[in-house]
Amino acid sequence: MLIMKALKKYIVILLLAITAVTVCSCGEEKLGPSIFPDVDDTLDPTSSTYKFDKWLRQTFRDPYNLDFLYRMEDVGTNMNYNLVPANYEQSVDLAVLCKYLWFDVYNKVAGEEFLKQYGPRILHLVGSPAMNALSGTEIVGLAEGGVKVTLFKVNELDVNDIASLNELYFKTMHHEFAHILHQTKTIPVTFRTYSAGYYDGSNWQSRDSRLLNSQGFVTSYASSAVREDFAETIANYIVQPDEWWDYIYTMASRGWATDGDPQNPDAAYYCYYYYENNEAGDEHLKYVSNVVEETDEDGNVVYYVGNLTDSDGNRIIAYPVQDEDGIDGVTIINQKIEDARQWLRTEFNVDLDKLREEVQSRQLNYLQHFNVIRAEIDNMQ
Amino acid sequence: MKNFRFFIAALASIFVVTSFTSCTHEVDDVFEKSAAERMSDAISNYTKLLTDNGGTWAMEYFSNSSTPGFVFLLKFSKNGDVTISANYNAEQASEYDSDTSEWRVIGDNGPVLTFDTYNEVLHLFSDPAYSPRGRGFEGDYEFNLMKYQNDTIFLNGKKNGADIVMYRVPENTNVADYFAELFKMQMSTTTVYFPLHRLVGSNGQEYMISGIGDMVVSIYPRLGDEISQTVDANAIVTLDGFYFQNPVDLIDPDGGHTLSVQHFLRQEDGSFLCTDDGVSRIIGMDFPTMLNDKLYSWRIDKDALGGRFAELYPAIDDASYKKNRRRLSYVDLAYNSSTNMFNFQFQTGSRACNFGLGNFVFEGDKKVKFVLSGENNTNATSLLRDVPLTQEWFDLLDDTFIMSSESAFDPYIVKFTSSKNSENFFTLKIYQRNEEEGGGDVN
Numbered sequence: 008m009l010i011m012k013a014l015k016k017y018i019v020i021l022l023l024a025i026t027a028v029t030v031c032s033c034g035e036e037k038l039g040p041s042i043f044p045d046v047d048d049t050l051d052p053t054s055s056t057y058k059f060d061k062w063l064r065q066t067f068r069d070p071y072n073l074d075f076l077y078r079m080e081d082v083g084t085n086m087n088y089n090l091v092p093a094n095y096e097q098s099v100d101l102a103v104l105c106k107y108l109w110f111d112v113y114n115k116v117a118g119e120e121f122l123k124q125y126g127p128r129i130l131h132l133v134g135s136p137a138m139n140a141l142s143g144t145e146i147v148g149l150a151e152g153g154v155k156v157t158l159f160k161v162n163e164l165d166v167n168d169i170a171s172l173n174e175l176y177f178k179t180m181h182h183e184f185a186h187i188l189h190q191t192k193t194i195p196v197t198f199r200t201y202s203a204g205y206y207d208g209s210n211w212q213s214r215d216s217r218l219l220n221s222q223g224f225v226t227s228y229a230s231s232a233v234r235e236d237f238a239e240t241i242a243n244y245i246v247q248p249d250e251w252w253d254y255i256y257t258m259a260s261r262g263w264a265t266d267g268d269p270q271n272p273d274a275a276y277y278c279y280y281y282y283e284n285n286e287a288g289d290e291h292l293k294y295v296s297n298v299v300e301e302t303d304e305d306g307n308v309v310y311y312v313g314n315l316t317d318s319d320g321n322r323i324i325a326y327p328v329q330d331e332d333g334i335d336g337v338t339i340i341n342q343k344i345e346d347a348r349q350w351l352r353t354e355f356n357v358d359l360d361k362l363r364e365e366v367q368s369r370q371l372n373y374l375q376h377f378n379v380i381r382a383e384i385d386n387m388q
Numbered sequence: 389m390k391n392f393r394f395f396i397a398a399l400a401s402i403f404v405v406t407s408f409t410s411c412t413h414e415v416d417d418v419f420e421k422s423a424a425e426r427m428s429d430a431i432s433n434y435t436k437l438l439t440d441n442g443g444t445w446a447m448e449y450f451s452n453s454s455t456p457g458f459v460f461l462l463k464f465s466k467n468g469d470v471t472i473s474a475n476y477n478a479e480q481a482s483e484y485d486s487d488t489s490e491w492r493v494i495g496d497n498g499p500v501l502t503f504d505t506y507n508e509v510l511h512l513f514s515d516p517a518y519s520p521r522g523r524g525f526e527g528d529y530e531f532n533l534m535k536y537q538n539d540t541i542f543l544n545g546k547k548n549g550a551d552i553v554m555y556r557v558p559e560n561t562n563v564a565d566y567f568a569e570l571f572k573m574q575m576s577t578t579t580v581y582f583p584l585h586r587l588v589g590s591n592g593q594e595y596m597i598s599g600i601g602d603m604v605v606s607i608y609p610r611l612g613d614e615i616s617q618t619v620d621a622n623a624i625v626t627l628d629g630f631y632f633q634n635p636v637d638l639i640d641p642d643g644g645h646t647l648s649v650q651h652f653l654r655q656e657d658g659s660f661l662c663t664d665d666g667v668s669r670i671i672g673m674d675f676p677t678m679l680n681d682k683l684y685s686w687r688i689d690k691d692a693l694g695g696r697f698a699e700l701y702p703a704i705d706d707a708s709y710k711k712n713r714r715r716l717s718y719v720d721l722a723y724n725s726s727t728n729m730f731n732f733q734f735q736t737g738s739r740a741c742n743f744g745l746g747n748f749v750f751e752g753d754k755k756v757k758f759v760l761s762g763e764n765n766t767n768a769t770s771l772l773r774d775v776p777l778t779q780e781w782f783d784l785l786d787d788t789f790i791m792s793s794e795s796a797f798d799p800y801i802v803k804f805t806s807s808k809n810s811e812n813f814f815t816l817k818i819y820q821r822n823e824e825e826g827g828g829d830v831n
Contacts, residue, residue, distance in 0.1 A: 055467040056490060078490060078504035081530055081547060089516040089524055094506035095489060134506045135515055140522025162506055 058387035059099055066106055067130070071122050075102060076131045083131055084157070088146075093132040093161035100166050101132060101158065101176060103380045107373060109180045112365045117357045125355065127187050129155040134162040144212050148179035150186030158183070166377060169370065173246055177366070182242035186234065192354040194237050198346040201339050206232055210272035218276045220258035221330065223339025240343045241351075245363045246370070259337045262330030266294050279310060279325040284317040298325040430499040434533050437541075438464040438493070438501070442559025445541075446566075448624050450550045450633045451513040451527030456603030457624025457633060459570055460509065461563055462554070464491060472509040475567040484567045485509050499533045500546060528552075550633070574625045576654060577601055579798040581684065581818045582673050586610070587638075590667035591646040595638055597670065603630065612641035629653040629660055658797035672799040674753040675791045678818075679802075685722035686816040692803070695811035700781050707775040708736045721745075721816055729761060732785075734771060734778065741768040743782065755807070757788045784812060 050060050059077075067073040076083065077099075079092030093101075113122050127150070136145035136159045149157040160175055202223050207214065211231040224230040229239035243251075258278075267274035277294035284291065298310040310325040317323060344359075351357040369376070419426060438445070443464035450457040463471040470491040475484040489507035494500050503510055512518070513527025528545030531552065535542040539556040557566070578601030579585075587595040587607065596614070599605040603625060608618040617639040623632045631651040638647045649668055652660035662668035678684065690701050705716035714737030724731045724742060731742040746761035760782060764772070771778050788807040793799030806812035 051468075053467050055465070055469045078492070079502070079529075080494075080504065082496070086547065089514060089522065089526065091511040091514050091516075092489075092504050092506045092529070098505070134511070135517065138516045138522035140516075140520060143521070 056095070058384055059095075059102070061387050062384045063102060066102075067110075071110070071126050072128060073126060074129050075105075076129060077102070079133065083129075084133065085137065088137040089135075090137060090159075091134040091162070093134040097134075097161050097164045098132050099381070099384060100164055100377075101161055103377055103384070104166070104172070104176060104373070105130065105180060107376050107380060108177055108366060108369055109184070112362060112369065113357075116361045116365050117355065121355065121357065125188060125191060127154055127156045127184070131155065131157040132161045133157060133159045136160045142209075142212065147175060148183040150183040150190065153187050153190035156180075156183040156187065166374065169373075173370070177246045177370070178242045180242075181245045181366075182238045185238040185241040188351075188355065189234065189237060192350070194233060195346045195350050198237060198343060198350075199233050201342055202230070202233075202236060206230060206236070207272070208232055213272040215263075215274070215276040217258040217261070217278070218263045220255050220340075221261055221263055221332070221336040222334050223259070223336045223343070225255055225340060225343075236343070237347065240340075241347045241359070244344055244347070244359065245366050248367065248370075255340070256337055259340055260330070262328040262332070264294060264328045278328050279312075280328055281312050281323050281325040283323075285321060285323055286317075294328075295325060427495045427499065430533075431493045431495055434493045434499050434501070434536075434541075437536060438491075439466045441556065444557050444559050444561055445554045446557050447543075447552060447554040448626065449510075449513070449527070449552055450622070450624065451525035452548070453622055453633065454604060454620070455513075455525050455527075456622055459624065459626065461557070461561070461566060468492065470503065470507070472503075472507050473563050473567070474509050475571060484563065486563070493533070496546070497532070500530055501533055501543065502530045504529075569627055570625065573627060573629070573654065576658065576797070577603070577625060577630060577660075579672070579800070581800050581821050582678060582681075582798070584673050584677075585670055585797070586673060587649070587668060587670050589638070589647045589649075590662070590665045591640070593638075593640055593647065595647075600630075600670070607636065607638060609639060609641045612639065617641070617643070635664075655796075658795040660797070671796045672793070675756070675793075675799070675802060676748070676750045676753050678799070679721075679748055679756070682723035682725075683822050684818050685720055685820040685822060686802075687819040688719040688721075689801070689815040689817050690718075692815035694813040695806070695809060696784055697781075697812055697814045700777060700784070704734070704775055704777050704781065707777055708771070711774045712736070714739060720819075722822075727763065727765075729763070732782075734768070736767075736771060739767045739771075741765070741771040743768050751788065754791055755788050756791060756804070758785045760785070787812075789813075 050057055050064070054060065063075045063077075067075045077093055077095070079090070081090070084090055110122060110126070113126075136147055137149075138145050145159075147159050149155075149159075151157070158176065158179055163171070164176065165171060205222055205224075208231050211227050214227055214230065216227045219227055219230045222230070224236060224239075225243050226239050229236040261278040263276040263278055264280065265274045265276045277296045279295050279298050281293055281295060282288065282291040283293060295312055298312060299314075301309050301311060303309050310327070312323040312325050315323040348359040351359050351362075421429070443462075443466075445462045445464065447460040447462055448457055449460055458474050458476065461473045465471075468490050469488050471486055471488045473484050473486040477483045485508070487508045487510075489503060489510075490505040491501065491503050494502055510527075511529055513525040514529055516522050516524050518524035526548050528548050528550060530546040531543035532546055533541060534544050541554045543552045543554060544550070545552065583598055583601075585597045585600055587597055589595060594610040595607050596610050597605050597607050600623075603623045604620070605623065606618050606620050608614045619636060619639060621632045621634070621636045623630045629652045632649070635648045635650040637645045638649065640646055647665075647668065649662045649664055651663045652670060653663050655661050655669075658672075660670040662670075679686075688701075693701055701716070701719075708714050708716050717735040717737070720731075720733040720735070722731060722733060723729070724733075727742070727744060730745040730748075732745060734741040734743070742765045744761035744763035745758060746763075747759040749757040749759055751757075784806070789804035790807055792803050792805065793801055795801070800818040801815060802817075803813055803815050
């Protein structure tokens with residue numbers, strides 16, 4: 008008990024001492040001005056980029072808290088890549104397209120609050136692709152941490168070339184935004200099961216895309232990893248036209264064979280075979296991908312190897328390769344789309360089909376709207 | 389218990405003493421302003437500096453070490469625009485490329501000048517599409533602003549680290565005139581035919597240089613090993629000469645390093661003087677090497693003959709015409725692979741009259757004696773018979789000639805002056821580089 012008393016006494020003394028010292032040391036301290044200069048984010052009306060900067064604020068920063076970075080900052084990129092800044096005029100073009108084919112679409116389909124809640128906070132433009140000198144691959148878009156999207160190859164943008172716009176930018180926008188979304192809400196478990204064991208992160212670029220369609224991937228890149236598969240499925244569903252999907256489903260429904268080494272990712276695959284000189288037998292078997300489809304007198308579909316003829320002058324007949332890999336590519340692709348559809352509806356209350364419908368509709372006459380928005384920027388005061 | 393009390397008391401005392409001590413000694417600030425304020429000031433100062441006085445600057449830009457440097461003219465505007473011009477076309481003096489983009493001075497570890505929207509003149513050096521794909525020329529477009537002195541800003545590439553200087557040029561500088569001047573200097577670093585040059589070092593060694601015209605050179609000691617002792621370096625042409633991106637430590641024949649060179653100033657005789665030591669000099673190849681090179685054909689300049697040579701040339705021409713209706717088209721000195729020797733070839737009409745030259749006998753590298761072999765072809769024998777004056781030409785050649793050239797850097801025009809009579813001289817000029825060593829007879 009005595010010990011406790013003594014201990015309390017010393018502890019009280021100790022606390023008094025500390026208090027005294029603390030009071031003394033604080034007494035002389037005066038807080039000066041902040042060491043950080045005030046950040047003046049007022050736009051300079053004399054700046055050559057004033058109109059565009061002002062439009063970006065009104066269009067992206069004020070409503071969505073999105074910083075649209077078209078001026079290159081290498082600290083905002085992976086320094087392992089050699090990159091160049093985006094061209095100013097093409098940055099303006101892409102900003103307009105982002106508004107019309109991305110932000111306005113989600114606003115209409117998912118409501119005004121959706122992008123405010125889930126949209127990226129930074130959109131960074133880079134002029135060149137991020138090239139991997141060893142693999143020869145190019146990165147055309149990046150999504151990081153659920154908040155930042157980087158779009159590359161801006162300097163190749165041509166507003167009049169819808170095909171390249173679709174491939175390089177529109178698809179990339181929705182692809183990267185799909186990443187942003189699944190970085191917020193995880194990818195459905197079932198989606199991860201459909202192509203388990205068929206992903207190849209290092210050789211995807213070498214593999215025949217049509218063979219990959221038949222394995223249930225919408226693109227070669229989709230076969231690189233589950234998350235890319237998910238983003239590719241959503242992005243292509245939204246932006247690609249019906250003809251594109253018809254082709255993918257056709258390729259997905261076929262059987263494929265190679266006369267090379269199936270273990271070699273570069274091996275060429277074919278969906279038809281024929282016999283040289285129409286002489287049956289494995290020793291005469293050849294593969295081909297392009298054939299002529301005709302209907303005979305009995306109404307049967309017959310395939311020919313172009314105008315190639317045998318020694319008797321008869322056309323060489325081709326036969327479809329049997330789909331014997333046990334993978335129903337069409338069904339898998341449909342399952343993936345359905346998973347993405349359900350996931351968007353459940354997690355975000357977004358209708359994937361309406362997104363597609365809206366984007367497809369806007370792509371039909373995007374140039375007219377593009378010019379209107381472009382004029383808005385030019386007329387900013 | 390005693391120990392415990394003592395421990396607590398000691399602890400309290402140390403705390404008190406330490407705390408009071410820390411309050412009583414204030415450390416003076418090294419700088420009056422905080423780091424952030426100083427950065428802000430530096431950004432403002434450099435921004436103003438760049439746009440002052442018209443904002444016109446010349447940047448001596450380097451990318452990677454295997455690419456030549458280029459001079460850019462930059463016009464910084466206060467509205468954030470910059471127009472960058474350069475002449476990448478080494479064939480046209482009047483041509484240059486210009487593009488306008490944006491610039492800023494931003495804060496990083498220090499003030500950084502960044503060209504942050506694409507400019508086709510500058511950013512091609514950073515474009516990964518150029519070979520090797522993915523790397524390109526590895527040039528920078530963000531530069532640490534290291535120092536300002538005498539209207540010169542010293543920059544350092546932020547990513548790849550190249551040191552670059554940028555100096556102010558007058559506001560009224562005409563871009564076309566500037567690049568035309570630069571082009572003239574560029575042309576003075578190229579040679580018409582002979583691609584090799586010599587660097588005569590202040591250490592007494594002689595080095596062979598190739599590639600000066602491209603500003604990416606290979607240098608090796610003349611008495612050393614071309615394979616193992618070659619040093620490669622890149623350089624940039626400026627208005628008064630050229631300089632290597634980094635000092636070049638040359639390898640001596642014995643493997644040592646006794647000479648380092650970087651800056652070269654063009655001299656009136658065409659040579660380039662190393663301003664680092666004031667002695668080393670880059671000149672053209674020596675006459676003996678050039679004359680002995682079987683790939684080159686020389687032609688007598690009939691308008692640059694002196695004394696008896698000046699009289700004989702038209703006289704032979706006239707006599708040949710009167711005798712055979714064949715004009716003397718030209719006189720060449722070239723290697724003939726058919727006869728495996730150099731010839732003096734008098735071309736009369738369609739006839740090649742080849743006079744075999746047994747040997748060149750050199751005294752040092754400025755004197756030569758032509759030793760005729762006497763092995764002439766049939767046409768030459770006929771010419772000697774039909775135009776006896778031709779023999780006098782060769783009699784005059786039986787002499788020692790002093791060789792000289794107006795250009796120390798590109799001596800492809802050589803004057804041969806008789807050592808017996810300085811009135812007598814003739815001039816040979818390289819007119820052709822053959823794919824193979826010499827050709828056969830043309831009759």
